[in-house]
Amino acid sequence: MAIENSIVVPAYHEKLNIKPLTERLFKALGEEGSAKTELIFVDDNSKDGSVEEVEALQKKGYNVKIIVRTTERGLSSAVLKGFYESKGEYLVCMDADLQHPPEYVPELLARLRMHPFVIGTRYAAGVEMDKDWPLYRRVISSGARMMAKPLTVASDPMSGFFGVQKKELAKAAEGSINAKGFKIALDFLVKLPFDDALIGEQPFSFGVRTEGESKLSSKVMILYLAQLKELYVYKFGAQNIISLIVIWSLLFLFVFYYLFF
Numbered sequence: 001m002a003i004e005n006s007i008v009v010p011a012y013h014e015k016l017n018i019k020p021l022t023e024r025l026f027k028a029l030g031e032e033g034s035a036k037t038e039l040i041f042v043d044d045n046s047k048d049g050s051v052e053e054v055e056a057l058q059k060k061g062y063n064v065k066i067i068v069r070t071t072e073r074g075l076s077s078a079v080l081k082g083f084y085e086s087k088g089e090y091l092v093c094m095d096a097d098l099q100h101p102p103e104y105v106p107e108l109l110a111r112l113r114m115h116p117f118v119i120g121t122r123y124a125a126g127v128e129m130d131k132d133w134p135l136y137r138r139v140i141s142s143g144a145r146m147m148a149k150p151l152t153v154a155s156d157p158m159s160g161f162f163g164v165q166k167k168e169l170a171k172a173a174e175g176s177i178n179a180k181g182f183k184i185a186l187d188f189l190v191k192l193p194f195d196d197a198l199i200g201e202q203p204f205s206f207g208v209r210t211e212g213e214s215k216l217s218s219k220v221m222i223l224y225l226a227q228l229k230e231l232y233v234y235k236f237g238a239q240n241i242i243s244l245i246v247i248w249s250l251l252f253l254f255v256f257y258y259l260f261f
């Protein structure tokens with residue numbers, strides 16, 4: 001059966017999560033869904049046994065592969081790499097650490113047949129943040145989300161769980177997607193030419209990482225601010241941008257100060 005769906009997972013030091021993610025994903029897809037789905041990990045030379053883990057799963061018959069990059073690092077660029085190497089028309093991005101429960105993927109894929117872009121959202125009726133997600137992460141996430149509000153109607157533009165149709169991806173102007181940092185979905189939401197009204201949303205309950213460590217760092221937060229600046233200029237032009245950036249940067253610094261000092 002031809003591959004229709006490609007699930008791309010950026011992974012850095014995620015060996016312990018690879019097997020449970022693969023097993024849970026293909027179980028959730030069932031026999032028919034699994035036959036038309038490939039799973040692609042994009043690893044940045046973790047050298048932690050992730051490659052061997054994937055090889056063992058291939059031997060068991062799972063349609064999974066791992067791309068190992070040796071000269072590049074970063075979540076967003078890893079996702080783009082996986083998308084460009086994929087066979088399917090329906091592309092999904094999710095984290096390796098099971099914070100995006102694989103059981104939501106079949107529903108997201110179904111929505112992706114009807115929408116050019118589907119964002120996994122933690123802000124919807126009937127779903128919740130895991131109550132163990134630390135308060136400081138919630139505050140950072142809410143601050144970051146607020147700063148992106150003027151850019152998109154999507155309820156959770158910070159989400160790393162999303163789907164996009166490959167034909168939409170091809171419409172992005174050459175070199176326009178910002179592959180730095182963590183927030184590739186936000187770039188797609190602003191720069192891909194689909195109508196806002198066509199954005200689909202997939203509610204999901206955000207899990208807690210049980211294996212490995214988060215890679216969120218102050219560098220990632222700074223990259224996010226740089227991305228925001230670029231997106232504001234892209235969307236609104238340079239005229240109003242200085243005042244917007246100043247206001248939002250002050251807000252961010254206030255949240256940062258409140259949390260860490």
Ligand SMILES: Nc1nc2c(ncn2[C@@H]2O[C@H](COP(=O)(O)OP(=O)(O)O[C@H]3O[C@H](CO)[C@@H](O)[C@H](O)[C@@H]3O)[C@@H](O)[C@H]2O)c(=O)[nH]1
Nearest residue numbers: 010011012042044074075078095096158159160214215216
């Ligand atoms: N290849 C590669 N993968 C990476 C890198 N940095 C992070 N990843 C992978 O990207 C995924 C997300 O990284 P985490 O470190 O788990 O991120 P987080 O802080 O928990 O952030 C999550 O929540 C955000 C929402 O608040 C999401 O925006 C983000 O995508 C992620 O889901 C994981 O699978 C991780 O291995 C990198 O440099 N290279």
Ligand SMILES: [Mg+2]
Nearest residue numbers: 097099209214
């Ligand atoms: Mg995580």
